[in-house]
Amino acid sequence: MSISTVTHLNFRGDARAALEHYRSVFGGELVAITYADAGAVQDPAEADQVMWGQVASDAGFRVMAYDVPSGRAHARGEDPFFVSVRGDDADEVTRYWQALVAGGTVVQPLAPAGWAPLYGMVTDRFGITWVLDVAPHAG
Incomplete structure (x- = not known):
């Protein structure tokens, strides 16, 4: 069995910009799946937001991120x-x-x-x- 742990960051509409920034800093590949890509749109205004995203570099850097949907409480800096x-x-x-x-x-x-x-x-x-x-x- 193999497992890995990764920090998973939570945003409200800024996940893609954050992942692009972290890729520019650490390098690596960025993968982002939107709510529309996953068929999980609850609010049409959020269809293009990131449901799951990751930057992974050959050097070992890994971070995941998503945009917290509006139906879930979220305040920047909390959780x-x-x-x-x-x-x-x-x-x-x-x-x-x-x-x-x-x-x-x-x-x-x-x-x-x-x-x-x-x-x-x-x-x-x-x-x-x-x-x-x-x-x-x-x-």
Whole structure:
């Protein structure tokens, strides 16, 4: 089993600009999937905002980001990040999930998603929000 953790930054409409800035600083490849790309548009005004984005460099720099949808509370500087845990084994990711849920609050249940075999979000008992998923290429 292989897992990786990445800081996942939260924005309100600025995710693409932030990712472009971080790419200019650290180099690497930028990938951005919009709410429209993922078929998850809740507000047409947000269709072109980033639902999932990442900059990854050959030197090892990694950061993920998204635009918090208007239906979810967000204030700049409050809840500015998540910790993303991505694995390639559904059973192991599920074990991490079960341990983090104990005493925590489920934000998004761990379940199949359009972009990953499993995806879920939980705020643990210490107030840290974790995003767990199984990499799309994994089975």
